Amino acid sequence: MAERSTAAVDVADNSGDEPLTAKADKATTDGVTESIDTAEQSTSGTGGERKSTESSIATPELHSGHKLARRYRLEECVTRLDGFSSWRAVDEKLRRAVGVHLLPADHPRARSVLAAARSSALLGDPRFVQVLDAVEENDLVYVVHEWLPDATELTALLGLGPLEAHDAYQMVTQVSQAMAAAHREGLAHLRLTPSAVLRTSTGQYRIRGLAVAAALRGVTSDTPQRTDTEAIGALLYAVLTQRWPYESDAYGLHGLPKGVGLIAPDQVRAGVHRGLSELAMRALVNDGATASRQEPPCTTPDELVKAVGGMPRIKPPEPVFTAPPEYQRTTYQQGTYGRPATGPGPSATQPVVPPPPPLQGRTGKALKWAVSALLIAALGLGSWQLADALLDRDKGGTNETGNTRTTDSGNDGDKPKAPVPLKIMDGQEYAPDGLPQSAADVSNTYDGSTTSYWRTKSFKDGPTLAPFKKGVGIAYDLGSAKDVSAASIALRFSGNHTTIALYASDSMSSDQRIGDMRSIAKGTTSGTSLDLKAKTPVKTRYVVLWLTDAPYASDDSGYGLPGYKQGITDVKFAG
Numbered sequence: 001m002a003e004r005s006t007a008a009v010d011v012a013d014n015s016g017d018e019p020l021t022a023k024a025d026k027a028t029t030d031g032v033t034e035s036i037d038t039a040e041q042s043t044s045g046t047g048g049e050r051k052s053t054e055s056s057i058a059t060p061e062l063h064s065g066h067k068l069a070r071r072y073r074l075e076e077c078v079t080r081l082d083g084f085s086s087w088r089a090v091d092e093k094l095r096r097a098v099g100v101h102l103l104p105a106d107h108p109r110a111r112s113v114l115a116a117a118r119s120s121a122l123l124g125d126p127r128f129v130q131v132l133d134a135v136e137e138n139d140l141v142y143v144v145h146e147w148l149p150d151a152t153e154l155t156a157l158l159g160l161g162p163l164e165a166h167d168a169y170q171m172v173t174q175v176s177q178a179m180a181a182a183h184r185e186g187l188a189h190l191r192l193t194p195s196a197v198l199r200t201s202t203g204q205y206r207i208r209g210l211a212v213a214a215a216l217r218g219v220t221s222d223t224p225q226r227t228d229t230e231a232i233g234a235l236l237y238a239v240l241t242q243r244w245p246y247e248s249d250a251y252g253l254h255g256l257p258k259g260v261g262l263i264a265p266d267q268v269r270a271g272v273h274r275g276l277s278e279l280a281m282r283a284l285v286n287d288g289a290t291a292s293r294q295e296p297p298c299t300t301p302d303e304l305v306k307a308v309g310g311m312p313r314i315k316p317p318e319p320v321f322t323a324p325p326e327y328q329r330t331t332y333q334q335g336t337y338g339r340p341a342t343g344p345g346p347s348a349t350q351p352v353v354p355p356p357p358p359l360q361g362r363t364g365k366a367l368k369w370a371v372s373a374l375l376i377a378a379l380g381l382g383s384w385q386l387a388d389a390l391l392d393r394d395k396g397g398t399n400e401t402g403n404t405r406t407t408d409s410g411n412d413g414d415k416p417k418a419p420v421p422l423k424i425m426d427g428q429e430y431a432p433d434g435l436p437q438s439a440a441d442v443s444n445t446y447d448g449s450t451t452s453y454w455r456t457k458s459f460k461d462g463p464t465l466a467p468f469k470k471g472v473g474i475a476y477d478l479g480s481a482k483d484v485s486a487a488s489i490a491l492r493f494s495g496n497h498t499t500i501a502l503y504a505s506d507s508m509s510s511d512q513r514i515g516d517m518r519s520i521a522k523g524t525t526s527g528t529s530l531d532l533k534a535k536t537p538v539k540t541r542y543v544v545l546w547l548t549d550a551p552y553a554s555d556d557s558g559y560g561l562p563g564y565k566q567g568i569t570d571v572k573f574a575g
Contacts, residue, residue, distance in 0.1 A: 062102065067092075068142055069135065072100055083107050084216055088147065091132075098132060099145040101216060109218055110141045116215035117143040123185055126428050126439035127178035129198070129208035143212060146440075150426075151198035151206065154235065155251050158194060163239040165273040169314040171197070172236045172279065174205040174509075176308060179228050180301035181434055182210060188224035190214035192231035194238060194251045202426055202477050202508050225300040232304060233283025240265040240272050245284055275311045282307060419486050419574035422478055429454075430473035430544050432510045437472050445474060445571045453492050455567040456550060462564025463497050463549040471548040475508040476571070483537035483575040484520055487545075489530045492567030495551030499524045502532055504540035514546060524549070537575055545571065 062085070066074045072089045079086035084103035091098045103110055117134035124130070133144035154171075157163065163171065175197060179189065189196070191213040198206045214220070221227040237245040244253040245262060256263060262284060266277040282298045298304040424446040429439040437456045444452035456472050459465055465472070478484075487502055503517035520543070521532035550566040 062087075068100065068140075069137060072098065072142075072144060074100065082217065083109075084113075089144075091144075097147040097149065099147050101143040101145075101212070103141050103216075105136055105139045105141050107141070109215060110136070112218075113143065113212065113215045114141055116211035119187055120211045123182060123187060123210070124436055124439060125178065125181055125434070126431070126436055127174065127204075127206055128182070128210045129206055130440050131212065132440070145208070148198060148200065148206065150201040154194040154197040154199065154239070157199065158238055158242055159252055162242045162269065164317060165276060166314050166316045168236060168239045168273070168276055169308075169311075170203065171199075171205055171239060172232060172276070172304075173308050175207060175235065176232055176301050176304040177511075178205075178207055179232065180305050183225055183228070183301055187211050188214070188221070189228050189231070190219045190221055190224060191217070192228055192235070194235060197235060200426075204428070204508060229283050229298055229301055229304055230285055232301070233280050233298075236276065236280040237265055237284065240276055240280060241268045243268055245280075273314065276314075279304075279307055279311070422482050422484065422573040422575050424476050424571070424573065425479040426477040426508070427474055428508050430475040430508075430510050430546070432513060433469070434510070435469075442474055445568045446476070448570075450490065450569055453567040453569040455492070456547065456565050458561045458563030458565045459550070460563055463499075463551055465548060465550065465564070471514070471546050473544055473546040474568070474571075475505060475510075476543045476545065476573070477508055478541050478543065478573065481539050481541045483539050484543060484573055485534045485537040486574040487521065487532045487543075488570075488572045488574075489532070489545070489568060490570040491525075491528045491530065492569055493551055493553040493565065494526060494528045495553060497524055497526045497549055498530065498547070498551055498566055499549035500530055500532070501546045501548070502534075503544040503546060504538045505542040505544045508542055514544070517544060526551070543573060 062074060062077075064074055064076065068074070068089075071091060071093050073092055074087045074089050076088045077085055078088055084101060084107065087100045087102065089098050089100045090096070101113070103113065107113075114134050114136060117131045120128070121131040121134065129148065130146045131143060132146060133142075135142055135144075162168075175192075179192070182188070187210060189207065189210050191209060192207070196207060196209050196213065198208060200206060234245050237243070238251075238253060242253060244250045244255045247255045247258050249255045256268075262281070264277050264281055266272040266274055278295065279298075282295055283304055298307050427442045427446060429436040429442055431437070431439075438454055441452075441454040445454045454474065459468060461468065484502070484504070489500060491498060499522070501522035502520040503514060504520055505512055505517050518538055518540070520538045520540075521534045523530050523532045545568075547566060547568075550564045552562070552564050553566075554562045
């Protein structure tokens, strides 16, 4: 298996192994109960079939601190179920957290798990939690995943309440697009539950357990596209209503009342978006009929993507600004200065001090004339000095000896301020055509190391990648909106030539087109570094680095075939 160098993600489909209800059995450390029957019941609710399991299969007896391939150190067992176990581990070679599934090599599903993991790894879509390794070694089969420390399960989000219409719209849009891309490559999920969907700190949704989760549990389906589409409909129903769209409780959610059938989300909870309610009903098993319209059902993820695209776009809610507290005026500003204080009982009147009398007599008049004379003398002296300065400037700024007169105002306020480094908080590959280059290595471009890098694939024609590919890129998150005025980019290869442009984007998603973004700066180089500077700073939170030209480079160790290609070792922004 080819290794991927990214920061990490999850271990398993942890809390979705069975419904998390108040009547559930005692849970393990990751929220998965030991009851296989309940897991089978949960699977059947989304159209999948679970093969009979052999209760005699023994889970491998391993312990914390055990190392696989002298590289992956097991830290904590989070799932032990049905002959396999899932662990949080550490990749000691790359110093990152990873997740590991373990099962004995003689397990009846070991071969199917390996095949599913390797197929999922070849997809390389950043919208899915990536499979990093799949190995059979020493009577063990293990699959290594990413681990996403900043991601939150949809199960946890639902525990807080229904999602806003915009968040629900983003969820169904991103998940349906990702599953449509997977099915086009012949891959299905079959266990797409709330615990299989993660939301990152940047608002992106990622899916874990593609093909692997079903293989681990022996889940199959004769209609995989319909099964995954119905599962997406159930997720949308849940985020709109905080209810599970079946009679049984599951994933910490109450089911629908028994005997009433499937009820539209907008009839379960007031204020549900009408378009999203109808979309959920079209995806679920109800022949596409809703309470108010007769629309064809969505039976594949592609059909669901088209249905979402046909809806008016749901905008995020307007930010709510808190009014500042009322300004408290002082006693003097309120006009009570010198007034008696109000209160119970008699109050004494405070005497008003009269102003001093004007100057009287001959002494006062003399003083007035003296002050007036001083003012007139000061005005005359100032006028003379101003005229002298203007005459000197008209003479070309030279004195009687012909020496040049220089002045230093000492005011540095007009000097431009030096750019301040901007910290990159997150990054992911920007691939509007759905074909990423090396999505797992994006974090290498801002890890501070000059030896790690993100790379493109090798192209036969160049330096311009078009028309085969318009370009390749990376989207960076600065954490909050900042003025971006410059960038320094370290490259892996030199040669004729590399062209890179920077754009301000509204998000890290690949759905936004380059033509809709604001340009920050653009430059070309034949060396291994490129400094870009904006004419005027652009305020943005998300910056897209877009590479359209790459030099020819020969084969080098671990970097693929010779061709037109480029690698980025370090990216720094300033503003």
